[in-house]
Amino acid sequence: MSAAEQLLPATSVGTEPLFAVRDLTRLYGPDKGCQGVSFELYPGEVLGIVGESGSGKSTLLSLLCGRCPPDRGSVQYRDGSGDWLDLYAASEAERRTLLRTEWGFVEQNPRDGLRMGVSAGANIGERLMAQGVRHYGQLRAAGLDWLQQVEIDPARIDDLPRAFSGGMQQRLQIARNLVSSPKLVFMDEPTGGLDVSVQARLLDLLRGLVRELDLAVVIVTHDLAVARLLADRLMVMRRSRVVESGLTDQILDDPQHPYTQLLVSSVLQP
Amino acid sequence: MNTLIEVRDLAKTFTLHQQHGVSLQVLRGLNFTVAAGECLVLHGQSGAGKSTLLRTLYGNYLPAGGSIRIRHAGDWLELVGAEPRQVLAVRRQTLGYVSQFLRVIPRVPALEVVMEPALARGWTRVDAEARAKALLTRLNIPERLWQLAPGTFSGGEQQRVNLARGFMVGWPVMLLDEPTASLDEANAGVVLELIGEARAAGSALIGIFHDRAIREAVADRYLDMTQEDLAHAS
Amino acid sequence: MNAQAIPAREAGYNFAYLDEQTKRMIRRALLKAVAIPGYQVPFGGREMPLPYGWGTGGMQLTAAILGADDVLKVIDQGADDTTNAVSIRRFFARTAGVATTERTPEATVIQTRHRIPETPLAAGQIMVYQVPIPEPLRFIEPSETETRTMHALGDYGVMHVKLYEDIATFGHIATSYAYPVTVDGRYVMDPSPIPKFDNPKLDRSPALMLFGAGREKRLYAVPPYTRVVSLDFEDHPFQIQQWEQCCAICGSGDSYLDELIVDDAGSKQFVCSDTDYCAQRAQQQESRP
Numbered sequence: 201m202s203a204a205e206q207l208l209p210a211t212s213v214g215t216e217p218l219f220a221v222r223d224l225t226r227l228y229g230p231d232k233g234c235q236g237v238s239f240e241l242y243p244g245e246v247l248g249i250v251g252e253s254g255s256g257k258s259t260l261l262s263l264l265c266g267r268c269p270p271d272r273g274s275v276q277y278r279d280g281s282g283d284w285l286d287l288y289a290a291s292e293a294e295r296r297t298l299l300r301t302e303w304g305f306v307e308q309n310p311r312d313g314l315r316m317g318v319s320a321g322a323n324i325g326e327r328l329m330a331q332g333v334r335h336y337g338q339l340r341a342a343g344l345d346w347l348q349q350v351e352i353d354p355a356r357i358d359d360l361p362r363a364f365s366g367g368m369q370q371r372l373q374i375a376r377n378l379v380s381s382p383k384l385v386f387m388d389e390p391t392g393g394l395d396v397s398v399q400a401r402l403l404d405l406l407r408g409l410v411r412e413l414d415l416a417v418v419i420v421t422h423d424l425a426v427a428r429l430l431a432d433r434l435m436v437m438r439r440s441r442v443v444e445s446g447l448t449d450q451i452l453d454d455p456q457h458p459y460t461q462l463l464v465s466s467v468l469q470p
Numbered sequence: 471m472n473t474l475i476e477v478r479d480l481a482k483t484f485t486l487h488q489q490h491g492v493s494l495q496v497l498r499g500l501n502f503t504v505a506a507g508e509c510l511v512l513h514g515q516s517g518a519g520k521s522t523l524l525r526t527l528y529g530n531y532l533p534a535g536g537s538i539r540i541r542h543a544g545d546w547l548e549l550v551g552a553e554p555r556q557v558l559a560v561r562r563q564t565l566g567y568v569s570q571f572l573r574v575i576p577r578v579p580a581l582e583v584v585m586e587p588a589l590a591r592g593w594t595r596v597d598a599e600a601r602a603k604a605l606l607t608r609l610n611i612p613e614r615l616w617q618l619a620p621g622t623f624s625g626g627e628q629q630r631v632n633l634a635r636g637f638m639v640g641w642p643v644m645l646l647d648e649p650t651a652s653l654d655e656a657n658a659g660v661v662l663e664l665i666g667e668a669r670a671a672g673s674a675l676i677g678i679f680h681d682r683a684i685r686e687a688v689a690d691r692y693l694d695m696t697q698e699d700l701a702h703a704s
Numbered sequence: 705m706n707a708q709a710i711p712a713r714e715a716g717y718n719f720a721y722l723d724e725q726t727k728r729m730i731r732r733a734l735l736k737a738v739a740i741p742g743y744q745v746p747f748g749g750r751e752m753p754l755p756y757g758w759g760t761g762g763m764q765l766t767a768a769i770l771g772a773d774d775v776l777k778v779i780d781q782g783a784d785d786t787t788n789a790v791s792i793r794r795f796f797a798r799t800a801g802v803a804t805t806e807r808t809p810e811a812t813v814i815q816t817r818h819r820i821p822e823t824p825l826a827a828g829q830i831m832v833y834q835v836p837i838p839e840p841l842r843f844i845e846p847s848e849t850e851t852r853t854m855h856a857l858g859d860y861g862v863m864h865v866k867l868y869e870d871i872a873t874f875g876h877i878a879t880s881y882a883y884p885v886t887v888d889g890r891y892v893m894d895p896s897p898i899p900k901f902d903n904p905k906l907d908r909s910p911a912l913m914l915f916g917a918g919r920e921k922r923l924y925a926v927p928p929y930t931r932v933v934s935l936d937f938e939d940h941p942f943q944i945q946q947w948e949q950c951c952a953i954c955g956s957g958d959s960y961l962d963e964l965i966v967d968d969a970g971s972k973q974f975v976c977s978d979t980d981y982c983a984q985r986a987q988q989q990e991s992r993p
Contacts, residue, residue: 242555293857300861315844315865319872322865329868330861336871336937358872404577429575433554447529447554454531458487465488 216278218243218416219384224263224273231439234260237273239435239445243383244414248431248448250421250463255437257420258388264418265305265386266295277302277384300330304377304385308392310369313376314361320347320372321357327380346375350405367398371405378409387419391426403429424467428452436460472506473541474674475527475643480536482519482526496522500536502693504643504674509665509688512678514695520678523695524645527676528567529557540564540643562590568636569647570629574621580606581616584634591639598638605634608660626652637664644668646677650684662687713801720767720800726750730768730923734914737925742887743855744838749921759792759817760918762834766815769830769914770796775803777811782819782960782977789817806980818881820902822959822981825911827928833896835917838924840884840894860892863935871940880945886933887926895932901944901960906932949974954985 219241227233234256241247251257262268264275266287275287280302287295299305307313314323321343328339344354350371352364361369370390377385390406391399407430410417421427427434428448435445436457444457455461482497496519504510512520525531527538529549538549542564549557561567566587575583581602588598606616609630615623620631633649646665650658658681665688669675679685718724726748733747752760770776776796780789784806792815793804805811808823815832825831841851844862854860863884870878883900887893895906896915906913906926913926926932936942950957952973959981961974976982 245555292853296857296859317844318865318869321872322868325868326861326865329864330859334864334936334938336868336939339868340872400576432558446532447557449530450532453525454484456485456532461487 215242217241218278219264219418220274220276220278220284221264222274222276224260224270224275226259226263226268226270226272227440228259231441232256234263234437234440237435237442241384241416241418243416245433246410246415246417246419246431248419248421248427248434249437250424250427250434251437252422252463254439256440257437259440260437261386261388261418261420265303266299280383300327301380302383304380304382306370306373306377306385306387306390308389310361310366310373313373314369316361319358319360320352320364323361323372323376324379327376331380342379346379347372349378349409350375351401365398367394367402370394370402374405374409378413381413382415384416384418387417389421389423390419391421391423399426406430424452424464436463472672473503474506475541475676476503476537476539476546477501477527478537478539480523480526480538481534482522482531483534495534497526497534504676506642506672506674507669508690509669509675509677511685511689511692512676512695513685513692518695520695521647524567524647524676524678528561528565528645542642562587564642566636566639566641566644567647568633568644568649570632570649570651574619574628576621577619579617580611580620580623580631583620583631584638587635587638593639601638602634605637606631608664609634610657610660626654626657629653630657633661633664637668640668640671641673644673644675644677646675646679648678648680651680658684714798717799719772720770720796720802721752722750722764722767726764727768730764733923734765734768734925737914737923738912738927740891741926741930742891742893742924744922744924747921747923749918752918753795756919757836759788759815759834761916761920761923762815762817762832762918763792763795763916764918765832765914765916765923766796766813767800769832770800770802770813772800772802774812775805775810777805777808777814777980778816779814779819779821779978779980780817782821782962783979785979807984808980818897818899819960819977820898820905822956822976822978823984825905825909827910829911831911831913833898833913833915835894835896835915835922836919838894838915838917838920838922840892855891858890860886863892864937867935867937867940871937877936877940877942883942884935886935888930889933892935893924893926893932899945899960900934900942903932903934903942904944908932947974951976951982951985954982954989956982956985 217240222238224237225235227235237260249257249260263270269288277285277287279285321340324343324346325339328342333339343357347354347357352368352371361372364372391402394402403426419430431448433446434448434451435442436451438459444451444455444460451460452464455464478501480497480500484494484496486492502510512523514520522531526533533550536550539546540549540560542560547556547560549560584602584606585598588601611627611630620628623631629652650661653661662684665675677688729748733745737743737745749764752763754760776793778789778793780786783789796802797804808821811829813830813832814821817834839851841854841862844866845851845854867877881899882894882897883903885893885895885903885906895903908929908931910928912928914923915925916923934942947961949961951959951961953975956976960977962977964973964975966973
């Protein structure tokens, strides 16, 4: 499937948001966790959440994807039929279904996001099976197709994830998530822990897929280069608060907040 | 007169928190408009804020105050305070930016780099590739370089790839930051042709040109920036 | 063989060994299980005079439902005459004083390890199955809390993952016993380690099926005339085992056959696993002129 041939029209400024967060707060201690976070995400937008360790970005991600209830505030998602769902007013069943169908979650460590004991094809097909696909031939075809899209040799469809390198496991995790055509994907440091050249290949893949599939993405990263490459907009977090947010290249080229200026100036240039 | 971009009372200040909060007010009280087919040339010494102005118009720098209104999708849009996705939509459809520095995304071949603005607008790969190749040929980038990533190209080659990318599609408003710097006469001539074609197609251009001859060839009006060069405010 | 003379109950034991309160507790759990077909109900399993893994779960269920007028049959891999079957049958004969039988149509309660009799069951009969691991998801999900959540939410995608793996590895679904089924269109259940050959017998059977796991302390049930469907793929449908041979004793071509090595040279013979069925067929053939 060629990227360009399937291109969707540019995001119109008039469409409704896909994801709305209001005053989201969860604190474990003074300034530990996250507080007062509000934003809206539109279809096809990539939001980067950057910050150093302890900034609260991981807490925020858990709150956003339904894994952890907030002390205060709300997370709302507009589902496939256009209805707004309040994430924490919904049942556990609805949240789990959402995470399996319209949402994706790419874990930092691929071992957390894969079933290590079953083959690559089974890993990719699981979401489809969970949605009721009962045709082995179709499942296998989907597996082969997605392995190709994430640039893994399709001949390895029956291999266990144990046999894959870290970068390949991560790409398999991405395929496993995207097979259900999600509209919103959460990524937790997807390139962390990978060798630089492997990272580069993964980033290229992500860039291509995000554009091609018009995914809305929330990506947490401490790496500003990754943020610049993938994100349309950024939120900079420090000690549980969002200190600055806006267009990615504006934040990185013309940071306003003292902390952001510190962060940007600290990045080493090879 | 068909005004496409309107700037009122634009101000830009840099506050360097790392350097004891030193404040540099680079732009203040700027007012101008540019109409379709017009080329406004920014004029002033180095450090006067010409590049800063272009970057501020593009949204790369955050304005400190004032208004930038642009004619986008049949309506006026205020860029100061606009949502990121609105700015990105404007950058995709309406506002083009050509600088002498190509921001290199590693591993993407030169041809893809040039095709990208067209693909983002929904052109087919076939059409985009044809035009990209035509532009690269015009700008004297040899075919053997088309499938290579520009990271290893010379400064001049990178600049010409950037120019091809910049003129790939039509922009109602174009910002040109030293597009002919470090180009030889032949290539500079090509750029002049491209600028001429853009103007004829109805684009409004705002540009910085270091070369006096080129400046005089393209400019309809000048905006003198020297008065904007203010002393540091502490 | 007809029902044996009813033996006297041994003194010193309560009827069927378990005390009445325990039996009440188990019956309440059984009622809940029958009301929610295929759902695993926890129960307060008692210590039985056998170790775990020898049928304590099945025995507790049998003990709870047995009445003085019941006729009990006990089979182990289809046979009434193996050590385990004999022991359990004798256990209930001694502690409950109930009549026992080897004839399937005569039994009111049949406790079984790993087979369903070939003779079709009738309304009013109860099958009690001995179950080692009641959780069909255990092979892929070790966490108990997680499997309970999966059952509650009907989150059964992983069951098909296992079947997919089989087909990818072996070219066909390799599970041949304890083949998972969907009960009443809702819960996925492990039918105990019966061969998949027997799975169709569960579907809409007139008999009541009760399943007891002693070590895990869970019981579950399939009421009469309930839909029980074996999991499969559209392009790899469920199939039962087949043999080329017929039973060497009774000549049956459609019962589950055991493969026996009959001499040191390795000669094989195939005989019905269900001893009662085989014996009845053989007897009928003999009595024909």
